[in-house]
Amino acid sequence: MSFKKYRYNGSEKFKIAKVSTNETSLCDDREKAEAKMEKNNALIDELQTKLYAEKKEGVIFLFQAMDAAGKDGTIRAVLSCLSPHGVYEAAFKNPSSEELGHDYLWRIALQVPGKGEIAIFNRSHYEDVLIGKVKELYRTQANARRINLDKVIKHRYEDIRNFEEYLYHNNIRTVKFFLNVSKDEQAKRFLARIEEPEKNWKFSASDFEERRYWDAYQEAFEDAINATATQHCPWYVIPADNKWYMRYVVSEIILATLSDMDPRYPEVTEDRLATFAKYKEELLKELPEDYEYKSSKKKKEKKMTSTDLEEDLEYLADLFK
Numbered sequence: 001m002s003f004k005k006y007r008y009n010g011s012e013k014f015k016i017a018k019v020s021t022n023e024t025s026l027c028d029d030r031e032k033a034e035a036k037m038e039k040n041n042a043l044i045d046e047l048q049t050k051l052y053a054e055k056k057e058g059v060i061f062l063f064q065a066m067d068a069a070g071k072d073g074t075i076r077a078v079l080s081c082l083s084p085h086g087v088y089e090a091a092f093k094n095p096s097s098e099e100l101g102h103d104y105l106w107r108i109a110l111q112v113p114g115k116g117e118i119a120i121f122n123r124s125h126y127e128d129v130l131i132g133k134v135k136e137l138y139r140t141q142a143n144a145r146r147i148n149l150d151k152v153i154k155h156r157y158e159d160i161r162n163f164e165e166y167l168y169h170n171n172i173r174t175v176k177f178f179l180n181v182s183k184d185e186q187a188k189r190f191l192a193r194i195e196e197p198e199k200n201w202k203f204s205a206s207d208f209e210e211r212r213y214w215d216a217y218q219e220a221f222e223d224a225i226n227a228t229a230t231q232h233c234p235w236y237v238i239p240a241d242n243k244w245y246m247r248y249v250v251s252e253i254i255l256a257t258l259s260d261m262d263p264r265y266p267e268v269t270e271d272r273l274a275t276f277a278k279y280k281e282e283l284l285k286e287l288p289e290d291y292e293y294k295s296s297k298k299k300k301e302k303k304m305t306s307t308d309l310e311e312d313l314e315y316l317a318d319l320f321k
Helices: 030-054 071-079 125-129 149-169 183-195 197-202 205-211 214-228 243-261 270-285 294-301 306-320
Strands: 058-065 087-091 118-122 172-180 235-239
Touching: 030 071, 030 243, 058 071, 058 243, 071 118, 071 243, 125 149, 125 214, 149 172, 149 214, 172 214, 172 243, 183 197, 183 205, 214 235, 235 243
Parallel strands: 058 118, 058 172, 087 118, 172 235
Antiparallel strands: none
């Protein structure tokens, strides 16, 4: 799957005006895309289970976009298949007074996943070089007199690159999605929110006010992606005018990321298997003589497969850990 066309890792410049927001080159049939995404979700769920069991590496899936691009819907469609064990979403809204009393990465660091975990960032530290840049919020925040305010954004780009690289060196990957919606499509979605009663709650005056800064935000996204796209922590710029296509492509990238991580169930040693056998013997002694051990029955009825064995070992490992 050549979704690499959407990948930016610092090897080439990203020009936001030159990329399409509505192309569907990887799959131009909605039904086929949704069928593929359903299969992808099943594989993603399986890999997440192994990731959680192995506990060797974690990953952040980070979403940024203009309003109405479809972040929430994409997160639900692609990642709701996952078990709640080891998966959580962090939504970064306007910083609280406590958060403003710390460095801007402080609240982000609190949400970094552990090994075996998946964190979904709905917005992120990039807000501080997007709205923070467009509105120049740093100029009204408390700063030491030695801080050169004209270099704040440049320094934040450096901070972010170093922070994400640090996480990568410490077993945490960061995969960044920019859901790229067009200005016309955003207008259509805003109108739908106004006209359809069930969508009224999604629309606010601030959404319309932020739209006035469209060009400035487009420039901010372009600058942020070019300044922070690296080989280890790439950006994926996904066409977002067709929601079904956007969700499908995101599912392909998440599946490819987890596949590359190659999580595996922990191996059970011979010594531990011997211990399990002892536990099994003791447990069976406590049960009535006519009790038929189901796993043994399954082995008599058919040849034990590697998957059956893996499931039994995983169950026993969880039971006695």
